[in-house]
Amino acid sequence: MVAEGETIWDKLENIDRRILYLLIWIVVLPPLISPIGLPISISPSTVAYYEAIEKLPPGSMVVVSFDFGLSALGELYPIAVATFHHLFSRPVKFAIIATWNEGPIVAKMIIDKLNPEQTYHKVYGEDWIFLGWAPGGEQAMAALGRDIWGTITKDYIYKKPVSQYPIMQHLKSAKDVDILISLETGTPGADEWVRQWWEPYHVPMLVACIGVMAPTVAPYVQAGQCLGLLPGLRAGAEYEKLLGRPELATAAADAISTSHILVLAFVIIGNIGYFAKRRRRME
Amino acid sequence: MSDFTTYFGAFLGVLFTLAVYSFLYRENPWSRLAEHMFIGSAIGYGIAYDLDWMRSQWEGRWSLTSTGVTAFAFALLLGLLWYFRFSRKYFWLYRIPLAIITGTGLGLAFRTVVFAQLLTQVKATAGIQLVGVDAWTAFNNLLSAVMVVCVLLYFTFTVRQTHPVWKPINVFARYTMMAGFGAAYGYTILTRMSLYIGRCQFLLGVPPYAPENKTFFPWIALLILVTLIGYDLYVKSRASAKT
Amino acid sequence: MAWYKRVEIPIIITAICALIQILPYYFTLGASVEDFQATFVNWQMVVGTGATFVGAIAILQLHIPRIMKRRPQWEYSTALVAMFVIMLIFGLPIRELGLGLDNSVFEFLYGNVLTPLSSTMYSIIAFFIASAAYRAFRARSLEATILLVAGSLLLLKNAPIGTAVWPGFGTIGDWLFNVPNMSTQRAILIGGALGAIVLGVRAMTGYERGYLRGGGE
Numbered sequence: 001m002v003a004e005g006e007t008i009w010d011k012l013e014n015i016d017r018r019i020l021y022l023l024i025w026i027v028v029l030p031p032l033i034s035p036i037g038l039p040i041s042i043s044p045s046t047v048a049y050y051e052a053i054e055k056l057p058p059g060s061m062v063v064v065s066f067d068f069g070l071s072a073l074g075e076l077y078p079i080a081v082a083t084f085h086h087l088f089s090r091p092v093k094f095a096i097i098a099t100w101n102e103g104p105i106v107a108k109m110i111i112d113k114l115n116p117e118q119t120y121h122k123v124y125g126e127d128w129i130f131l132g133w134a135p136g137g138e139q140a141m142a143a144l145g146r147d148i149w150g151t152i153t154k155d156y157i158y159k160k161p162v163s164q165y166p167i168m169q170h171l172k173s174a175k176d177v178d179i180l181i182s183l184e185t186g187t188p189g190a191d192e193w194v195r196q197w198w199e200p201y202h203v204p205m206l207v208a209c210i211g212v213m214a215p216t217v218a219p220y221v222q223a224g225q226c227l228g229l230l231p232g233l234r235a236g237a238e239y240e241k242l243l244g245r246p247e248l249a250t251a252a253a254d255a256i257s258t259s260h261i262l263v264l265a266f267v268i269i270g271n272i273g274y275f276a277k278r279r280r281r282m283e
Numbered sequence: 284m285s286d287f288t289t290y291f292g293a294f295l296g297v298l299f300t301l302a303v304y305s306f307l308y309r310e311n312p313w314s315r316l317a318e319h320m321f322i323g324s325a326i327g328y329g330i331a332y333d334l335d336w337m338r339s340q341w342e343g344r345w346s347l348t349s350t351g352v353t354a355f356a357f358a359l360l361l362g363l364l365w366y367f368r369f370s371r372k373y374f375w376l377y378r379i380p381l382a383i384i385t386g387t388g389l390g391l392a393f394r395t396v397v398f399a400q401l402l403t404q405v406k407a408t409a410g411i412q413l414v415g416v417d418a419w420t421a422f423n424n425l426l427s428a429v430m431v432v433c434v435l436l437y438f439t440f441t442v443r444q445t446h447p448v449w450k451p452i453n454v455f456a457r458y459t460m461m462a463g464f465g466a467a468y469g470y471t472i473l474t475r476m477s478l479y480i481g482r483c484q485f486l487l488g489v490p491p492y493a494p495e496n497k498t499f500f501p502w503i504a505l506l507i508l509v510t511l512i513g514y515d516l517y518v519k520s521r522a523s524a525k526t
Numbered sequence: 527m528a529w530y531k532r533v534e535i536p537i538i539i540t541a542i543c544a545l546i547q548i549l550p551y552y553f554t555l556g557a558s559v560e561d562f563q564a565t566f567v568n569w570q571m572v573v574g575t576g577a578t579f580v581g582a583i584a585i586l587q588l589h590i591p592r593i594m595k596r597r598p599q600w601e602y603s604t605a606l607v608a609m610f611v612i613m614l615i616f617g618l619p620i621r622e623l624g625l626g627l628d629n630s631v632f633e634f635l636y637g638n639v640l641t642p643l644s645s646t647m648y649s650i651i652a653f654f655i656a657s658a659a660y661r662a663f664r665a666r667s668l669e670a671t672i673l674l675v676a677g678s679l680l681l682l683k684n685a686p687i688g689t690a691v692w693p694g695f696g697t698i699g700d701w702l703f704n705v706p707n708m709s710t711q712r713a714i715l716i717g718g719a720l721g722a723i724v725l726g727v728r729a730m731t732g733y734e735r736g737y738l739r740g741g742g743e
Contacts, residue, residue: 074481153343327613362576386543430709463710469680
């Protein structure tokens with residue numbers, strides 16, 4: 001129904017927000033229930049991230065930092081799961097830390113899901129360790145860079161002194177780290193790691209971040225401070241494809257398509273209404 | 284986990300997820316409850332983690348030597364000064380721990396920002412590769428350098444930009460920024476939609492989320508919808524009774 | 527005003543704490559100074575963690591009177607305070623009493639209350655940003671058109687359907703990301719770094735005092 005004095009163009013420019021919201025539900029839920037399986041092409045930055053882990057020499061020491069909280073679960077959880085699969089399947093050692101206090105929850109969710117002892121025959125404390133969280137953001141990063149044992153004194157799972165674990169005999173400071181993987185959503189994140197671990201110790205860095213943060217990491221990638229970047233869920237789906245393990249990100253790929261096309265349609269409809277009205281005014 | 288815990292957990296998870304989304308209809312008791320529960324649980328959670336770290340620091344580091352004990356006690360004493368934030372009379376005491384934290388954070392960032400975020404970035408801009416790469420890469424390298432310089436000049440407010448030479452620089456800088464912010468906008472949409480898709484996967488019980496979620500989803504959605512409409516009618520009837 | 531209340535004292539403390547971190551980085555002052563510097567960072571983390579209850583007190587100052595005086599929406603405040611107290615008690619690091627981060631009640635609450643609430647709170651922005659795209663994203667000028675076109679191309683790059691229909695969207699999207707976006711962000715980064723350096727010098731010399739007001743006053 002078009003009210004008196006109101007044209008179709010006015011209508012087109014003023015659709016009720018709740019109709020828009022309903023449309024979002026309508027386009028996102030169906031492809032999650034029955035995925036279409038559209039092909040996903042792999043971008044060079046995803047290949048760089050994959051290759052950086054793939055080419056780590058046996059015995060390399062990796063630190064994975066959870067620089068995000070529950071707010072980014074939808075986008076970073078699938079990427080974190082895929083990264084853990086990749087690390088557990090390689091002959092490398094790694095430690096999990098968190099600079100966001102909700103980070104350990106996500107890390108624990110992943111470990112409970114993967115069950116690395118049985119799935120990958122990786123021994124806790126020898127091949128990998130979950131160190132937990134340190135407060136202070138950038139201060140914690142600086143402290144960890146200098147002295148990991150003194151900053152996180154006990155591990156997260158068994159609450160035993162970290163000095164008792166064999167893996168920690170090879171991991172005392174940032175100098176012992178071959179690569180840092182930051183899973184991040186903001187501050188503290190890549191900016192702070194670049195200041196506290198790349199600059200003083202030249203620890204190579206990989207970043208997997210929410211899409212919003214990706215543009216800010218681009219200068220570090222170009223400058224060689226960051227070896228690889230996974231920007232958002234789409235890149236997560238690409239990474240899962242490279243690993244041959246289609247999981248949550250792949251399941252979300254079709255919904256990413258439909259939701260993006262809907263936003264594009266919103267932009268086009270809004271602009272059609274705007275230009276039609278402007279033309280009428282000019283006439 | 285017992286069956287009851289699994290089911291109850293799934294029920295709560297779906298209920299709170301949909302309670303937050305009910306805000307899309309309008310502000311209502313469900314969304315208000317969710318908001319308050321979120322704040323309460325997040326604060327409690329944060330403090331628990333802080334205290335856990337404090338205890339592990341005490342046991343694993345500071346309690347091992349007498350100097351450490353003294354230093355830890357002194358740190359705790361200074362930590363107590365934070366609470367003078369709530370006193371007008373003793374507010375000056377609150378500034379002491381604040382100065383320690385700010386000063387250290389400032390020093391840590393300051394010492395490396397010059398190299399990590401200034402000189403390295405300038406070097407990466409100036410050291411563009413034009414030879415030994417294909418023509419397209421060389422063109423992009425050159426273009427990037429020009430773009431960086433123009434955007435930097437655009438924000439140079441210490442010089443009055445009245446000379447005609449500034450005009451093309453500023454126009455080019457604006458176009459560069461708009462194209463750059465367009466890219467950032469595209470990624471913003473990706474993130475927001477991804478977070479929402481993640482919640483939908485939760486509601487539909489897509490593995491690894493609990494399959495029970497899928498069972499609760501339609502029922503709780505219906506419950507919330509019915510109560511929202513009921514609440515709306517109640518508010519309207521009260522408003523009309525008043526008038 | 528008594529001398530010990532003067533604002534110059536925290537300014538001096540700020541400068542000293544900053545210099546403790548800066549000087550050993552630029553000058554070789556020996557292992558003992560570097561050890562002291564590292565220990566100092568850990569020590570001030572303990573000082574900082576001492577502030578853990580500040581936020582809670584500020585929140586409770588608002589909600590407790592609301593409950594006591596039965597002001598409008600006191601029921602929600604009760605839920606907030608109850609949730610806070612329960613989380614805190616079960617999460618207290620007293621493992622001897624079965625409490626702490628691995629306590630089953632604490633784990634249940636963060637898994638089934640905090641996790642869905644926190645992740646959903648941020649996901650709701652998807653709706654507002656889509657609505658904003660419809661209402662505000664207009665090609666009103668050449669600059670706005672560039673923004674709109676670049677944004678739309680990135681949408682097509684990020685949507686698998688876009689690159690499936692025409693792989694060129696991926697190439698264009700990558701170019702937008704790696705050239706104009708990278709250049710813009712780099713200029714912002716360089717500008718931000720210069721600003722941080724200036725701010726640091728101003729704070730250490732006492733010209734910047736805003737942080738000492740504690741915010742909100």
